[in-house]
Amino acid sequence: MEFFKYQGTGNDFILVDDRSKTFPAADQALIEQLCHRRFGIGADGLILLQPDSDYDFRMVYFNADGAEGSMCGNGGRCIVRFAHDLGIFDRETRFIAVDGEHTAVVDEENISLKMSPVSGIENRNGLTFLNTGSPHVVVFVDDLESLDVVAEGRAIRYSDPFQPGGTNVNFAQVLADNTVFVRTYERGVEDETYSCGTGVTAVALVANQQLALTSPVSIKTIGGNLRVSFDQLADGTFETIYLIGPAKRVFIGRITV
Template sequence: MIEFYKFHGAGNDFILIDNRSLQFNGDKVAFAQKWCSRRFGVGSDGIIFIENQEGVDFNMDFYNPDGSQSFCGNGSRCAVAFAKLIGVGDGNFTFKAIDGIHQSKFKDNLYHILMSDVNGIEKIGNDYFMHTGSPHYISYCGSSDQRDIVEFGREIRYSDKYKAAGTNVNLVKFISDNKIDLRTYERGVEDETFACGTGATAAALVSAFVKQLNDGEIAVKVKGGDLKVQFERNNDTFKNVWLIGPAQFVFKGIIND
C-alpha cells in the first residue's frame, strides 16, 4: 500500500510520493508506466518521488509516463509545494533534480524555481532549439496559423533528427513583446499537455532573444493557466532564470500495488 498525493501546476498534473522512508523500493519505471495511465491507473503527466539527499533539502526523482527521465519545471513547483505540505520546510528550498541543484522560493502564493543557466540557441530555418533541462523545439505562429500541435509535435519529435532522443515541441504566438501564448507537445507523454515548465522557459528565453530583451519578465499563457519567466540575457546566454507559477494540491489516495 503506497500513499500518494496528486498535484497540478497550471493543469500539468503529477503523482507525488513521499519516499524519504523508502516506502517504495521497486521498479520506478514500470510503476510510472502503470500508474500514469489515465485509463488503467491514477492518471498523470508524471510521477515524482521526494527522497532524502545529503547536502540539500530533498531529491526530486521524476519519471515521465513512459518511464523516461528529464527535468520538469512544473513538476518541480509541485514537488516544492508537496515538500512544504509534508513538513520539509516553508517552500524556500535547495533541492536536487536530474540536471543538478535548484533553489525555490514561495512568494505571493506562487512557487519560484531557479532554473539552470542556458547557453546557446540553435537556429533551424525559421525555428529554434534550446535545452532548459529538457530539449525544446520552438516554432512561432501567427494568428491565422492553424497547425495542430499534436500532429506538428509528432512530426518533429519523430523526425530523423530527434527520434532517437526525442524532443518537446512548442508553438508560440506573440501577444506583445513580453507576453506569449504557448502550446506544447511533450515527449514521454507523447501528447499535448496543459502546461510545460521547461517549455515555458525555453519559449520565453527564445522570445527574449528574438525581441532583443536583455532582462525582465515574460508572461506565458498556457492551456492550463499562466506562468512567468524572469531572466537576465547576454546575447544567447541566460542567467538568473526563474520559472514562476502556481502549484495546487488536488487529492491524496492509496495505491494497492
C-alpha cells in the same frame, strides 16, 4: 501506498514521499500504469521525493510512459509545494534534480523556481533548439488556436535532427503586453499537455533573443498563466532564470500496488 496529486497550471503529477526509498522505481510498467488516465491514477508524470544528505530533498521524475525523464519545470514547482506541505522547509529551499541544483521560494500563491543556466540557442535544420533542463524546439506561429499541435509536434519530435532522444516541441504566438501564448507537445507523454514549465522557459528565452521581449515574459497556457524572469549576459548566456506560477494539491489517496 499513499500518494498525492498536484497540478501546476494543469500539468498534473503523482507525488510520492519516498524518503524511506522503498518505492519500486525500477518498475517502469507500474509507473506507466499509475499514470494511465483510464486504468490508474492519471497524470503527466510521477515524482519521487527522496532524501539527500547535501540538500533538502532529491527530485526523481518519471514521464507518463514510466521512463525516468529529464528536468520538468512544472513538476519542480509541484514537488517544492509538496515538500513545503510536508514541513521539510519554511519559505526557501534547495534541492537536487537530474539536471543539477535548484532553489525555490514559496508564497501563498506562487512558486518561484530557479532553473538551470542556458548557454546555447541553436539552429537545427531550420528549427530553433535549446535545452532548459529538457530539450525543446520553439516555433512561432500566427494562429496557435487552430494549430494541430499533436500532429505537427509529433512530426518534429521524431524527426532525424533530434534523434535518438527526440525533443519537446513548443508552438508560440506573441500576444500584446510582453505576453506569449504557448502550446506544447511533450515527449514521454506523447501528447499535448496543458502546460510545460521547461517549455515555456525555452519560449521566453527565444522570444527575448529573437523578438526582443523583455524580462519577465508573461506566458499564457491552456492550463493557466506563468511568468519567466531572467538575466542575459554579454556572451548570450541566460542566468538567474526563474519559472514563476502556482502549484496546488488536488487530492490525497491510497492505491494497492
